Amino acid sequence: MIRPDPKDPSPLRIDEVLVRKMLVLFIRDETTKARLRRAVIGVSGGVDSAVTVALATEALGPENVLGLFTPYRISSGESRDHAQQLSKKFGFSLEEVPITEQVDAYFRARKEKVDRVRIGNKMARERKSIEYDRSWPDGIVLGTSNKTELLLGYGTQFGDMACGINPVGDLYKTQLRELALSIGIPEAIVRKPPTAELWEGQTDEGELGFTYADADLILYHMVDRRLRPAELVEHGFDAQLVTRIRELVRRNHYKRVMPLIAKLSLRTVGHDFLYPRDWEAD
Amino acid sequence: MSIRIAIAQCAPALGAVKRNVDMHMSWIARAKAAGARLVIFPELSLTGYYLKDLAADVACPADDPQLAPIAKASVDLDISAGFVERSADAKLHIAQGHWSGGKLIHVHRKVYLPTYGIFDDGRYFGPGDRFDTYRWAGGTTGVAICEDLWHVSTPYLYAAAGATIVLAPSASPGRGVAEGGDLGTAESCRLMDRFYASYLTVYVVYVNRVGHEDGIAFWGGSEIVAPDGTVAARAPEFDEHLLVGEIDPDLVARERARNPLLRDEREDIVLRNIAGRLGLPFDRRD
Numbered sequence A: 001m002i003r004p005d006p007k008d009p010s011p012l013r014i015d016e017v018l019v020r021k022m023l024v025l026f027i028r029d030e031t032t033k034a035r036l037r038r039a040v041i042g043v044s045g046g047v048d049s050a051v052t053v054a055l056a057t058e059a060l061g062p063e064n065v066l067g068l069f070t071p072y073r074i075s076s077g078e079s080r081d082h083a084q085q086l087s088k089k090f091g092f093s094l095e096e097v098p099i100t101e102q103v104d105a106y107f108r109a110r111k112e113k114v115d116r117v118r119i120g121n122k123m124a125r126e127r128k129s130i131e132y133d134r135s136w137p138d139g140i141v142l143g144t145s146n147k148t149e150l151l152l153g154y155g156t157q158f159g160d161m162a163c164g165i166n167p168v169g170d171l172y173k174t175q176l177r178e179l180a181l182s183i184g185i186p187e188a189i190v191r192k193p194p195t196a197e198l199w200e201g202q203t204d205e206g207e208l209g210f211t212y213a214d215a216d217l218i219l220y221h222m223v224d225r226r227l228r229p230a231e232l233v234e235h236g237f238d239a240q241l242v243t244r245i246r247e248l249v250r251r252n253h254y255k256r257v258m259p260l261i262a263k264l265s266l267r268t269v270g271h272d273f274l275y276p277r278d279w280e281a282d
Numbered sequence B: 001m002s003i004r005i006a007i008a009q010c011a012p013a014l015g016a017v018k019r020n021v022d023m024h025m026s027w028i029a030r031a032k033a034a035g036a037r038l039v040i041f042p043e044l045s046l047t048g049y050y051l052k053d054l055a056a057d058v059a060c061p062a063d064d065p066q067l068a069p070i071a072k073a074s075v076d077l078d079i080s081a082g083f084v085e086r087s088a089d090a091k092l093h094i095a096q097g098h099w100s101g102g103k104l105i106h107v108h109r110k111v112y113l114p115t116y117g118i119f120d121d122g123r124y125f126g127p128g129d130r131f132d133t134y135r136w137a138g139g140t141t142g143v144a145i146c147e148d149l150w151h152v153s154t155p156y157l158y159a160a161a162g163a164t165i166v167l168a169p170s171a172s173p174g175r176g177v178a179e180g181g182d183l184g185t186a187e188s189c190r191l192m193d194r195f196y197a198s199y200l201t202v203y204v205v206y207v208n209r210v211g212h213e214d215g216i217a218f219w220g221g222s223e224i225v226a227p228d229g230t231v232a233a234r235a236p237e238f239d240e241h242l243l244v245g246e247i248d249p250d251l252v253a254r255e256r257a258r259n260p261l262l263r264d265e266r267e268d269i270v271l272r273n274i275a276g277r278l279g280l281p282f283d284r285r286d
Helices: A016-033 A047-060 A077-090 A100-108 A116-135 A147-152 A173-182 A187-191 A204-208 A212-224 A229-234 A239-251 B017-033 B054-058 B065-073 B153-160 B184-200 B249-258 B267-278
Strands: A038-042 A065-069 A093-096 A139-141 B003-009 B038-040 B078-086 B092-100 B103-109 B134-136 B139-143 B165-169 B203-207 B210-213 B216-219 B223-225 B231-234 B241-247
Touching: A016 A047, A016 A173, A016 B210, A016 B216, A038 A047, A038 A116, A047 A065, A047 A077, A047 A173, A047 A187, A065 A077, A065 A116, A077 A093, A077 A187, A100 A116, A116 A139, A147 A173, A147 A212, A147 A239, A173 A187, A173 A212, A204 A212, A212 A229, A212 A239, A229 A239, B003 B017, B003 B203, B017 B038, B017 B065, B017 B078, B017 B241, B054 B078, B065 B078, B065 B092, B078 B165, B092 B134, B092 B139, B103 B134, B103 B139, B139 B153, B153 B165, B153 B184, B165 B184, B184 B203, B184 B223, B223 B241, B231 B241
Parallel strands: A038 A065, A038 A139, A065 A093, B003 B038, B038 B078, B139 B165, B165 B203
Antiparallel strands: B003 B241, B078 B092, B092 B103, B134 B139, B203 B223, B210 B216, B223 B231
């Protein structure tokens, strides 16, 4: 019996040994089914990509994993150090591909005033275009968006959210940190404040206005256990926060689904032409 | 005298029937080499599970030539395997065939088609409408395909009709990874297998597949649970495995002598109760 209680994070605990096994098998099997053999991962120095790249090395062998560190001029030296530590520890090759020149060149040519969100989105998409380029011809791009980000829509559509397969998308940030420690990701990487480093001083929790610990527990009871927002409030969860999170989940749902296709014919991709992706795959 | 059976805990390819037939042949050969009298494959073993629109593409009548190699191989040992059956009136069913001595001797069509959560069976398939037992060398048997087994009435009806074996071919996706327990689905299934086996005094032969389909992992963990509630054999989780175990009719007899729940079962009360509630005629037959 699981009781929703804002002071009890224990329902979020996972069996790390089982999860690790399931994710390694997932990466191996779904990469093979796509008739590919290598994995390409944007390694930012943060915990999400750290877990993803570590699992990929276990699944495919470090020689089949390419990590890409793609700094912009504001990226920190600490991020680079952490990416390099991971490369050394898990044995995958890490390449540095700076994105400052192309991002700055593009925005220099714009006449209008550019919001920092636009620059951040451009950076995320620039990085992804490099990952896809480097995946050719036999690699798959692994996604690193966790369940918290996916549900809150805290990511750039077709940017950091884009991927061939995503091993960590069903793990809340809290769970992912727990898994990270159990598979040997250095503590400094797991414990540092999460940031997308899209502008100086940005942190996830600062930008969102709440902590992952609080959000994860609310999302867990709302999504996994199907409790209504009103029930969560009755159990002592903060009403404003519950409403805010529920609204983020709803408003950003478009980011989690394929683009809408106008239905015209008798059979339409996405609507009633429904084949599995692993169609006749080995 | 006990009879040896084998469970092929395999990973079928989605929508590739020819390839799956070949895959079956190699498991059949291994089961035969292990001295098994029956080899059981999981739900939809010849087609894969999450077929969506592929269901219509891979469907065939039970006597279709593409299943002929299975029929032929059953000269050596019995084979229970899953396929999409297209009925004479062109309905699609999730089916499990039992081939013996070169012939198809029984087909069960999945009755309960889960259409909720991660399941969408009811969109693509029509339901079966009966739970019939049949006989083979191992004894009187009933087949419960995956969700069929989750309905308490299914194994009950089989046991009431004289079955000593319930074959449960499944395609069970693994989910529930909370700390402090087994995989959530595994726990539920094991509880179910053990409960049915003990209280209906039957063998429950749970046959699950492994591998992935569109990101969903099937967790394996196939097992043979004896009528005394003990696990006679169990396969590992997530890995392909040929599980060999024994079915002992004497054990069924001993358990039923010790624990005659089935003998004392009042089917007439069950039937009168249900018939009364549904407003159906019920004539007592004395």
